[in-house]
Amino acid sequence: MFHLLEKRIGEAFASRIEELYGVKGATQTEQPKQSSFGEIAVPAAFQLARQLRKAPKAIAGELAEAAGSIAGVASVEIAGNGYLNVRLDRGYYGAGLLSGGEGPRAAAADKIIVEHTNINPNKAAHIGHLRNAVLGDTFVRMLRATGRNVEVQNYIDNSGVQVADVVVGFRHLENKSADDVRGLIAAPKFDYYCWDLYARISSYYAEHPEALQWRRDMLHAIEQGEGADAEMGSLVADAIVKTHLATMWRLNIVYDVLPRESEILHLKFWATAFELLKERKAIYFENEGKNKGCWVMPGSAFREGGGGEGEEDSKVIVRSNGTVTYVGKDIAYQLWKFGLLGKDFYYHKWHKYPDGHQVWASTDQPRPEAFHGKRRFGAGSRVYNVIDSRQSYLQDVVEAGLRALDFTTQADNSIHFSYEMVALSPRTCVEMGVELSEEDKRKPYVEVSGRKGLGVKADDLIDKLTEKALDEVTSRHAEETEDSRRKSARAIAIAALRYFMLKYTRNSVIAFDFGEALSFTGETGPYVQYATVRARRILGKLAERGETLPEFRSLLSREAMARQLENEDCWQLLLTASKAESAIERAVASGEPAHVARFAFDLAQGFSTFYQKFHVLDEPDAEKRTFLLWMTDYFRAQLERTLGVLGIEVPEYM
RNA sequence: GCGCCCGUAGCUCAGCUGGAUAGAGCGACUGACUUCGAAUCAGUAGGCCGGGGGUUCGAGUCCCUCCGGGCGCACCA
Numbered sequence: 001m002f003h004l005l006e007k008r009i010g011e012a013f014a015s016r017i018e019e020l021y022g023v024k025g026a027t028q029t030e031q032p033k034q035s036s037f038g039e040i041a042v043p044a045a046f047q048l049a050r051q052l053r054k055a056p057k058a059i060a061g062e063l064a065e066a067a068g069s070i071a072g073v074a075s076v077e078i079a080g081n082g083y084l085n086v087r088l089d090r091g092y093y094g095a096g097l098l099s100g101g102e103g104p105r106a107a108a109a110d111k112i113i114v115e116h117t118n119i120n121p122n123k124a125a126h127i128g129h130l131r132n133a134v135l136g137d138t139f140v141r142m143l144r145a146t147g148r149n150v151e152v153q154n155y156i157d158n159s160g161v162q163v164a165d166v167v168v169g170f171r172h173l174e175n176k177s178a179d180d181v182r183g184l185i186a187a188p189k190f191d192y193y194c195w196d197l198y199a200r201i202s203s204y205y206a207e208h209p210e211a212l213q214w215r216r217d218m219l220h221a222i223e224q225g226e227g228a229d230a231e232m233g234s235l236v237a238d239a240i241v242k243t244h245l246a247t248m249w250r251l252n253i254v255y256d257v258l259p260r261e262s263e264i265l266h267l268k269f270w271a272t273a274f275e276l277l278k279e280r281k282a283i284y285f286e287n288e289g290k291n292k293g294c295w296v297m298p299g300s301a302f303r304e305g306g307g308g309e310g311e312e313d314s315k316v317i318v319r320s321n322g323t324v325t326y327v328g329k330d331i332a333y334q335l336w337k338f339g340l341l342g343k344d345f346y347y348h349k350w351h352k353y354p355d356g357h358q359v360w361a362s363t364d365q366p367r368p369e370a371f372h373g374k375r376r377f378g379a380g381s382r383v384y385n386v387i388d389s390r391q392s393y394l395q396d397v398v399e400a401g402l403r404a405l406d407f408t409t410q411a412d413n414s415i416h417f418s419y420e421m422v423a424l425s426p427r428t429c430v431e432m433g434v435e436l437s438e439e440d441k442r443k444p445y446v447e448v449s450g451r452k453g454l455g456v457k458a459d460d461l462i463d464k465l466t467e468k469a470l471d472e473v474t475s476r477h478a479e480e481t482e483d484s485r486r487k488s489a490r491a492i493a494i495a496a497l498r499y500f501m502l503k504y505t506r507n508s509v510i511a512f513d514f515g516e517a518l519s520f521t522g523e524t525g526p527y528v529q530y531a532t533v534r535a536r537r538i539l540g541k542l543a544e545r546g547e548t549l550p551e552f553r554s555l556l557s558r559e560a561m562a563r564q565l566e567n568e569d570c571w572q573l574l575l576t577a578s579k580a581e582s583a584i585e586r587a588v589a590s591g592e593p594a595h596v597a598r599f600a601f602d603l604a605q606g607f608s609t610f611y612q613k614f615h616v617l618d619e620p621d622a623e624k625r626t627f628l629l630w631m632t633d634y635f636r637a638q639l640e641r642t643l644g645v646l647g648i649e650v651p652e653y654m
Numbered sequence: 655g656c657g658c659c660c661g662u663a664g665c666u667c668a669g670c671u672g673g674a675u676a677g678a679g680c681g682a683c684u685g686a687c688u689u690c691g692a693a694u695c696a697g698u699a700g701g702c703c704g705g706g707g708g709u710u711c712g713a714g715u716c717c718c719u720c721c722g723g724g725c726g727c728a729c730c731a
Contacts, residue, residue: 033674043673049711056711080674081711120731160731294729313656319729326731392658393726420659421725444723472693492693503679504667507659509724516666516680520693523667523679530693538690586670598668601678612695632690654693 001096002575003582005072006040009086012070013042013063020066021052035572038077038085045082056082072096090571091562097578097634098552098561108149113337113380114140114417115153117248117255118387120162121240123198124191125247126455127512128388128422128448134501134647135419136386137253138593141645146588151377155333156260156361158237159225160326162450164218166194167233169201172214178232185235191243192457194236199453223265234262245351245359247458251494252647254353257377258361263345264333266364270324272341273332282404283317293320302400315397327394331401338402338410339379347377382413389418389507417591419506423447424456425513432456445511456512465493468518469526477653488651495525495648502597502646523601525648531604531611532643532650535636538616542629545617552630555623564627569613574631576606577638584645593646600642607635 006029014027032041045060052059060082067076067084074089116136119129136152143150157163170176174197176184184190205211221229241258248254264270274295277283283295291314299313317328335341345362352358360377387395395416402411423445429436434454440446448455469489477485500517504510520526539549556564565571580599587595616632619625643650 028671030670030673033676037674041674046673046711083674157731162731291729296729313727316729321729323729325729329731388725389659390725391731394731418659423724447725476691476693508667509660511666513666519680521680522693524693526693527679530691534691534694541690590670592670594668595670598678605678608694609696611690615690617690653691 001093001581002579003585004096005088005093006582009040009042009070009073012067013044013084016063016066017044017048020062021048023048023051032083032085037079037083038075038087039575040086040088042084042086043082045084049082060084089562090565091558093578094556094561094565094574095558097574098556098630108147110381111149111151111379112143112382112384113151113153113378114143114384114386115155115337116140116386116417117154117244117253118157119244120160120450121156121158121237121244122162122166123195123240123450124189125244125458126448126450127458127461128455129244130251130458130461130497131419131422131501131510132386132388133248133253134251134498135506135593136384136417137248137251137647138498138502138596138645139384139386139417139591141647142584142588142593142596145584145641145645151380152254152256153337153377154255154258156237156241156258158234158241158260159219159222159262159265161215161219162198163233163237164215164222165201165205166198166236167222167229168211168214168218169197170232170236171218171229172211173197173201173204178228178235181232181235185239190239191459194240195450195453195457198450202451225262225266242351247462249353250459250462250490251498252649254357255359257347258350258359259333259336259345259377260362261329263362263364264329267343267345269332269336269341269343270329272343273328273335274318274324276335276405277317277331277401280405282401286314291316294318297397297400297404301404302396327397327401330394330398334383334398334402334414335405335407336378337380337383338407338413340405340407340410344376344378382415383410384415384417386417386419389420392416392418415591417506420509421447422510422512424454425511427515428456428513429454431514445509461517462493462497464514465496465518466490469493469496469520472520473654480653484652488654491649491651492520492526492529492654495529495643496520497525498647499525499528499597499600502593505592505594525646526654528600528604528639528643529648529650529654531607532636532639533652533654534611535607535632535639536650538611538632539629539636541617549633550626550629552626552633555626556630560623560627564624569609570627570631573606573610574634576602577631577635580638580642584642596642596645600639600646603635603639603642607639610635 010027010029014025017023017027027042027044030041030043032038045056045063048059049056057078060078064076064078064084072089072092074087077085079085114136117129117133119125140150140152170181184193218229221227222233224230283297286292286294286296294316295318296314296316315327316325318324332341336343346364346366347360348363348367350359350361385395399411399414402414425445426436426441429446436446466489469492470485473485473488503523542549565574583599584596587593610631614628616628619628640650
């Protein structure tokens with residue numbers, strides 16, 4: 001509703017401006033800082049002042065005069081030195097909300113691909129990965145909530161160095177056979193086992209550089225895809241991917257398809273991309289200098305303002321030994337995402353979630369259960385790669401690759417959805433018993449490192465949060481069964497975690513601190529849940545008293561709405577609650593899930609004041625009581641909807 | 655050296671494409687549970703938005719510069 005009026009008012013003034021001054025263009029609207037100024041402000045007079053060489057105030061006067069009547073608008077006033085402040089017709093607005101407002105939106109035909117999570121399948125997920133997955137998943141939910149068609153991909157680098165290292169660990173440090181590893185996989189916490197093993201082999205390499213030959217051999221064996229080492233590699237990678245999906249499922253995060261690097265290799269995606277790059281002269285063969293014998297992309301392709309004719313700035317795509325680098329594979333993969341490669345994977349069913357959702361994984365052979373044609377993956381019109389900002393250089397190269405191939409539109413639609421890293425606060429390091437170097441102690445935060453095994457594992461954090469939530473729930477609801485209390489505790493823990501990961505904007509470094517992450521008061525997920533639970537409770541009490549929810553539409557006429565909304569508190573609260581659509585749309589436009597989180601908090605805060613101020617069920621005046629009940633139900637619906645976009649569930653009690 | 659990001663209240667952070675008197679949470683201090691649940695609410699204190707220039711009707715927001723901090727800049731992924 002608010003969204004609708006913003007648009008209508010903007011358009012109305014745009015057409016008046018064109019009529020009066022012959023100036024075309026969209027007219028922007030704002031939300032005034034002070035509620036006493038009205039609901040929507042139009043600063044158009046300031047922009048026009050320069051072009052027309054006229055005082056803003058005079059222009060504002062003429063515009064206000066010409067405004068005429070706009071449906072839903074009560075008045076237009078001139079304020080300050082040229083603002084146009086619009087006051088809405090409260091009865092109209094309330095009645096509009098009651099009758100369901102905006103109507104359904106048209107479903108989009110084209111597909112947006114969001115790639116997120118992308119954890120190396122060689123160890124347990126940690127908090128850094130959580131930020132990626134929560135950010136990606138929430139953005140997906142935002143896009144879907146606003147009618148977009150989205151496909152979620154989780155790229156699995158199952159044939160890279162990190163997997164190879166863990167297999168080297170099993171083979172050379174532990175002398176394990178494939179069956180030994182199968183045994184470990186069957187036992188709990190295989191991902192934790194690998195976490196430690198990975199740290200061990202990393203430090204072994206540091207002390208015994210000659211052991212790096214093991215890695216090279218292993219990498220080769222895994223890439224070939226044959227032999228005992230390759231078997232162990234896929235065993236490890238597949239098992240770890242399963243643990244990652246399980247961890248993410250705890251957080252309500254699911255995927256549609258898992259494209260795997262092994263298939264990119266075996267199906268020769270790269271070979272096709274390579275031919276294309278050569279043909280269109282996006283890369284060239286270097287005959288001299290330090291990159292002699294390599295295929296490279298000139299630096300001028302991806303660096304601002306060029307500079308880069310020199311070899312210093314160019315990026316190797318194919319090494320002198322003929323193997324392709326990571327970026328090269330990524331270019332091939334990106335081409336596939338846009339359906340530009342002329343090739344596709346085969347797929348098989350990888351995993352079915354408890355709710356029935358099916359995840360597919362790529363495979364290099366046709367399989368009986370594979371599908372054809374109809375529901376192909378990839379071939380999106382826009383691609384969001386959720387990857388931390390440290391990789392922006394490589395992302396620039398990938399984009400430049402598309403551009404060099406003349407896929408300009410696709411390059412423009414390749415979006416690096418970047419975010420800053422999650423580090424550890426020094427205090428948290430101490431709590432975890434990590435010894436810090438003198439240098440690290442002076443830093444504001446310490447970087448997480450898989451190689452050093454330094455980090456907070458995702459499952460540990462979720463467990464810790466759940467236990468704390470369970471304590472809180474138990475202290476209030478000792479009468480409930482353990483199962484029931486655990487169920488609430490899980491929802492609360494996930495809310496705390498997801499909200500914590502979302503409340504910071506993307507390019508702010510999070511210095512992870514247990515104290516802050518474990519907080520359930522103030523601007524947190526549980527706070528928002530609490531407001532929702534309370535709203536539901538009021539409606540629940542109504543039922544307990546033997547009453548049903550009134551027929552709002554017949555009982556609350558437009559006049560009744562107008563009467564009730566004369567109350568300034570009610571009006572302001574309703575206004576806040578009705579901005580969900582507008583807030584989500586704005587957050588999509590700015591690519592900032594934190595804005596949705598912020599809105600959820602505002603909403604919850606609004607309801608909390610409402611709850612405090614009005615005793616709904618004890619209200620003696622019949623019309624007012626009906627109105628307050630409607631407000632309660634409306635808040636409940638908006639809270640639930642917004643929490644849904646954040647991937648947060650509402651517990652029955654807390 | 656080059657590129658990107660950050661610097662706003664004691665702490666952690668918001669501030670949408672420049673707009674009216676810069677906002678939250680935590681922490682501190684006052685108050686409010688016989689009430690639809692206090693994981694809450696009402697209130698107080700706390701700011702030269704890192705410094706300095708500029709652009710204009712107007713700058714936390716844009717440009718330049720300096721100072722502090724972080725991250726990148728491999729024939730690693």
